[in-house]
Amino acid sequence: MALFSVSPSVLSSCLKSPPNHHVKLSNTSLPSLSRRRLNSFINKASITSAETPIRRTGNHHPNLWDDDIIKTIQEHQYEDSHYKERAERLIAEIKDMFNEMPTAKSGKSCAENAFEHLVMVDKVQRLGIDRHFQNEITQALDYVYSYWNDCPKDLNTAALGLRILRLNRYPVSADVLRHFKGNDGQFLCPSSLSEEEKIGSILNLYRASLIAFPEENIMDEAKAFAATYLNQALEKNNISSHLLREIKYNLEYGWHGNLPRVEARNYMDIYGENRSWTELADNKEILNLAKLDFNIMQSVHRRELEPILRWWKDLDLDKVEFARHRHVEYFALACAYAIDDKYSVYRSDFAKLCALTTIVDDVYDTYGTIDEIKLFNEAVKRWDPLPPKSFPENIKIAYKAFHMGVNESAQAAEKTQGRDTLPYTLKVWEAYLNALTKEAQWIVDGYIPSLEEYLENGVPSSAYRVTMLQPILTLDAVLSDDIIQEIDYPSKFNELLCLSLRLKGDTRTFKAEANRGELVSCISCYIKDHPESTEEEALDYLKELLQKRLKELDWEYLKPDNVPTISKDYAYNIGRSYQLLYKERDGFTNSNKDIKDLVTQLLLEPVAM
Missing domain, CATH: 1.50.10.130 (Terpene synthase, N-terminal domain)
Structure with a gap:
């Protein structure tokens, strides 16, 4: 059995045909990409290193946060002692309200x-x-x-x-x-x-x-x-x-x-x-504490952002132009639920790993040739500190940063867990990269799988697991192997989180991905299984399926078990943060609208007192 899989119980209940789906195929049933154009993408992706490959790119917008953000985050600081003393007084008063x-x-x-x-x-x-x-x-x-x-x-x-x-x-x-x-x-x-x-x-x-x-x-x-x-x-x-x-x-x-x-x-x-x-006096005090606490923690989070910006530049990741540069956005997401001062390592770890995962995803989805992708896999399996010499310079930069980031995260986890978790983590990464490789091979082969086959591979390729596991291990809860497996593989909790992200993501990204030559998605696979269905019917089915799985996820999240609450809460909130990114559009790719506003609101603009 593969390290990542969807259990038969989940898939069998997922993939029942909906009633009344036999409708004539509309002109827009499949993502619009001609066979000639698809073959062009396939040929470009298949060129070996003997030639100079013409690479696909996602045409992603550039990093939204230039060096001027440093000046912004150094203003309006609320970490002075008198702010904290005032907050402590308000906390004491509100505790009295509870007691009364x-x-x-x-x-x-x-x-x-x-x-x-x-x-x-x-x-x-x-x-x-x-x-x-x-x-x-x-x-x-x-x-x-x-x-x-x-x-x-x-x-x-x-x-x-x-x-x-x-x-x-x-x-x-x-x-x-x-x-x-x-x-x-x-x-x-x-x-x-x-x-x-x-x-x-x-x-x-x-x-x-x-x-x-x-x-x-x-x-x-x-x-x-x-x-x-x-x-x-x-x-x-x-x-x-x-x-x-x-x-x-x-x-x-x-x-x-x-x-x-x-x-x-x-x-x-x-x-x-x-x-x-x-x-009401009590309400006024509660609101005052909320505003003050928000600004105090915003100052803490701003201070933490500076080393992440330096990390990005020091590793030359700003030179990897084909990839999405979303390190600031991911850090803001971490701050949106991991609020407490003591979880600084978690916030930094989450932001860096998500940023690196996104770059790796862009190597596999668009920029890298199939030969380079396979070489990347082999290097990870050997855990080579240096990338293959045949890689172009920008993929070399990406590989080095990825290797360093995973190692540093493992070192942070070891301080909390008291043991080396890197071997376990590398198995998780290998499973993720294997899933991405299969998707890349589908593009090369022009192959559209069944929905069941797609989801079995699409659950691990959702990237939830690789961005969840290492940050969770840095929290102040020691997790034995059996407890880890209750929030990671092979738990139904983890499986449903991955599946919900895959379902939600595909409903937001399938058209843009099709325009890049990535025809395989939940929508195209569903239509392959049900040739007389329309794109609209496929979307309706997948949205209904998502709602059912979210109910199951909520039960798995809230039912009594042995997992420390902080670990399970943060694992669940990572899933919610990804749902937020996909609320209106693919916020991973198009972060220059509502996600930009989110960063501004959470990190750059203090609340008026």
Whole structure:
């Protein structure tokens, strides 16, 4: 069995033919690339070193972050001691707020008490400051869970509690929502609520419905109802600006394409617009801490970015012009969920390995000939520190940087794990490169596999595993081999993360890749299996398949097991960060739009205090 494979159970359930797919082939069913043009690409990729190859390129836009970024990141620093002292005072005050929340002895009903606890937890989590209050959050949610099955709840409390308890790994059933579903399919709110209060309840219902497990039909019903209700509310456009903004944000980002620091930055503005919210003294203090904490950590992250920029230049990676230069973007993604100061090594490791993986991907996908690709594989298997002499200079640069980066990452992991993890890591890289080689050979041969064959190879070639494993090993959790296998191969958790990335990525990249001569994708393979289907039907099928796999992934992520929470959280959030990159387009390739804005927001622009 290959190191990477898709289990028969996953693939067999993936690849059942959808009903009513027998529709005439439209003119746009397959990515438009003529056979003559494809043969031209194949011939160019096949030229040996005896001739000068005419190489394919992705025509990627250049690095967006020139030397002037250094000047920018050295401004507006928030690491002075008086900022940290102020933050500590606010943290202490908010801990007091947690301790003063009502209990069973307060005279209030258990439903009222539970709602207050949930709202407090929700605020600090949405604003990205929950890491300061882990003990307080645990105590609050233990209290809520102890009364969860006994006290009556309204829709707002039920939806809020279901989402928060589930995400914090309390075993709660989605059946709690059935109490609020009428015979007409509507979910019911108390008639005494104002229009905006009803919308707020339905918004919480929508957010809860996104954390769904397989076969939870009530969650599908809740999502469909809530999405329709919220979109209708947007069309009426007669609600407050902060609520309007909150609805748009949640509908756009959902859960799987969201990240903690992105959400926090948006909710600072959403809450800041809500005067009735900020007029409450407790809320004002929470918002002040969120802004201050964001700016303090942004200063930390800026300081960490400087050595990454030097690393890029020192290794001459700026001279590898055929490849995507995305080291800054990857670092910003790491900062979007790995917030804490103590995870500096993780952030740096993740950014460097992702940047190197992208360059290697561009060697295999476009620039390298099939002979060079095979030589690259052989050099990695021997773990040669120097590249083959026949490589052109830019691939030599890429290979040297790759070799050094993997070694340095292994050394960082050894400090945490107390053992050499490089042999294990190299097996992971070999499997990834073998998968890329197979895809390159398909291009040379003009071969389009079945969807099952494509996904079996496409899961490892998604690159999730090689960008996840080494950074995870630098965290402050020692992982034995059997625990590693619960988040890495052969776990279903890892398999579903890889598969979801492959499915999401192909729906965003297949047209651009086809124009470069890369005809093989989930879409073209599906159409090969179902010749009378259209491109639109293939996309619909794959999107539906992705949603099913994401539900399975959420169960694998949130179910109880022996994996340290920090390791599993970060492994899962890497997957969410890639989903975010593919939210609107291929953000790996086209980072000059929303991803550029993300970098600016997270790394360059402090929050106005």
